[in-house]
Amino acid sequence: MPSKKHLHIESSGQLCIYCGACVGICPLNCIYLDETRITFDEKVCTRCEVCVKACPVGAIEIG
Amino acid sequence: MTADLTTDVLVVGAGPAGSMTAKWAAKHGAKVLMIEKRQEIGSPVRCGEGMSKAWLSDVGITPGRWINLEVEGARIYSPSEKVFEINEKHAGNEVGYVVERDEFDKQLAIDAANAGVDVVLKTAATSVLKENGRVVGVKAKRFGEPFEIRATVTIAADGFESQVGRWAGISTNIAMRDMDTCLQYRMTNVDCDVRYCDFFLGKVAPGGYVWVFPKGEGLANVGIGVQVSQVKAMADARNYLDRWIEHHPGYAKGKKIDMVGGGVSISAPLKQTVGDGIMLVGDAARMIDPLTGGGIANGCIAGKICGEVAAEAVHAGTPTKEFFQKYEVGWRAVLEEKLYRNWLAKEKLVQLSDETFDKVIDALQGVRLEKLSVHNILKAVNEKYPEVTKEFEAFL
Numbered sequence: 001m002p003s004k005k006h007l008h009i010e011s012s013g014q015l016c017i018y019c020g021a022c023v024g025i026c027p028l029n030c031i032y033l034d035e036t037r038i039t040f041d042e043k044v045c046t047r048c049e050v051c052v053k054a055c056p057v058g059a060i061e062i063g
Numbered sequence: 064m065t066a067d068l069t070t071d072v073l074v075v076g077a078g079p080a081g082s083m084t085a086k087w088a089a090k091h092g093a094k095v096l097m098i099e100k101r102q103e104i105g106s107p108v109r110c111g112e113g114m115s116k117a118w119l120s121d122v123g124i125t126p127g128r129w130i131n132l133e134v135e136g137a138r139i140y141s142p143s144e145k146v147f148e149i150n151e152k153h154a155g156n157e158v159g160y161v162v163e164r165d166e167f168d169k170q171l172a173i174d175a176a177n178a179g180v181d182v183v184l185k186t187a188a189t190s191v192l193k194e195n196g197r198v199v200g201v202k203a204k205r206f207g208e209p210f211e212i213r214a215t216v217t218i219a220a221d222g223f224e225s226q227v228g229r230w231a232g233i234s235t236n237i238a239m240r241d242m243d244t245c246l247q248y249r250m251t252n253v254d255c256d257v258r259y260c261d262f263f264l265g266k267v268a269p270g271g272y273v274w275v276f277p278k279g280e281g282l283a284n285v286g287i288g289v290q291v292s293q294v295k296a297m298a299d300a301r302n303y304l305d306r307w308i309e310h311h312p313g314y315a316k317g318k319k320i321d322m323v324g325g326g327v328s329i330s331a332p333l334k335q336t337v338g339d340g341i342m343l344v345g346d347a348a349r350m351i352d353p354l355t356g357g358g359i360a361n362g363c364i365a366g367k368i369c370g371e372v373a374a375e376a377v378h379a380g381t382p383t384k385e386f387f388q389k390y391e392v393g394w395r396a397v398l399e400e401k402l403y404r405n406w407l408a409k410e411k412l413v414q415l416s417d418e419t420f421d422k423v424i425d426a427l428q429g430v431r432l433e434k435l436s437v438h439n440i441l442k443a444v445n446e447k448y449p450e451v452t453k454e455f456e457a458f459l
Contacts (some may be wrong), residue, residue, distance in 0.1 A: 006418070007233070009307040009432040017322060017323065017324045018224060019109060019245075019323065019324035019326070020109075020224035020325060020326065021223075021224075021242075021244050021245075021324060021325055021326035022223070022225070022326075023224035023325060024222075024223040024224040024225070024237075024241055024242070024328070025237060025239070025291065027236050027401035029226060029229045029230075032185065032226075033224060040153075043427045050239060051297075052292075052363040053239065053244070053291050053292075053294040053298065054239075054242065054244050054291050054326060055244065055298070056245060056289075056298070056300035056301055056324040056325075057246065057298050057300070057301050057324060058298025058301065060297075061297070
């Protein structure tokens with residue numbers, strides 16, 4: 001199985017504004033917003049990159 | 064250990080749609096519990112704070128200190144900044160009041176509490192409880208402690224990033240073309256006109272618009288929505304907004320004192336918003352107007368219906384998908400046609416070139432429309448630029 005690309009959500013607050021845009025659009029419902037923490041399920045995520053585009057401030061990177 | 068709870072109606076999310084649902088369910092005699100994951104209802108604000116006003120009395124909301132100011136109307140700016148002015152009565156569901164959204168949400172929660180609703184803060188749903196395929200409550204965490212809430216009816220009012228509905232098996236997935244990614248600054252020392260909410264269309268905000276909603280004394284919410292399918296690079300929403308501000312001296316001189324972001328669905332209505340034991344309402348049910356991006360009015364209007372049906376289901380002991388058709392049919396009767404029509408209009412508008420936008424707004428200069436409708440606008444445009452209206456034949 002090919003290894004997945006690296007997905008990084010900068011959720012320490014340097015970029016992330018905890019708005020939930022990525023959570024709402026994730027087609028697999030695998031991103032979670034918990035007040036000031038965003039996590040995603042590494043196993044479920046397919047790296048479709050929709051969240052990267054949905055993030056208004058560029059806090060999600062893939063590559 | 065946090066003790067498990069039992070209630071008739073559980074509302075997840077204390078935004079406007081949740082509070083309205085909770086209030087009307089309680090008013091109809093149900094025992095209602097409303098949970099909110101945040102520690103403060105309404106804060107942080109994630110909203111442009113523009114709102115129409117005609118609908119408020121219909122759902123039992125009275126004016127209060129949540130009103131920031133009243134505007135006379137909206138001004139729509141074409142890419143070359145020709146302006147079309149619309150009276151507040153005709154301007155759609157984001158124009159009328161500019162509000163203090165945190166105060167508004169708190170007022171609705173207070174109204175709910177006064178109707179008998181129990182409100183519990185700092186409590187997040189983590190999954191749904193199901194028995195024989197029916198939702199019977201949620202697993203939740205309060206101050207980090209897991210516990211269960213059992214309910215006859217569960218309401219998903221958990222906003223754009225709703226997960227409760229999806230956990231229950233109701234599809235709320237949206238395509239990239241059906242979502243706008245939004246960013247807004249609250250700015251001070253800007254030259255805005257307190258009489259108007261301003262909207263800037265075209266390539267300044269692909270698939271969306273830039274808005275300026277005045278807050279008084281040189282303060283304004285200056286924001287942008289960009290269709291996700293038109294995003295080319297990371298942080299495009301911010302980049303487009305910064306660029307717009309840079310090119311408008313009256314705003315470039317302002318200072319940013321606050322920044323909020325979020326997702327707004329601009330989709331056609333969901334096929335289904337109910338299941339056994341569960342109903343979806345507000346942004347969670349994708350009830351946002353796809354043309355304006357306004358969601359408060361629709362969420363509250365549907366919330367009232369949702370609360371009434373929830374209470375009825377409790378009394379009748381029938382929290383079934385079949386029974387909840389009453390809500391499904393009820394909210395659709397009021398909102399669906401317009402949502403669908405505006406979604407079609409949005410699908411068309413996002414394809415327009417800046418040149419066409421300019422022609423449309425230009426054709427409307429000096430025209431006084433009796434009633435603002437897509438049909439009337441197109442009639443006016445047809446007189447000056449018949450070639451433009453060809454693209455819209457379906458609406459004529």
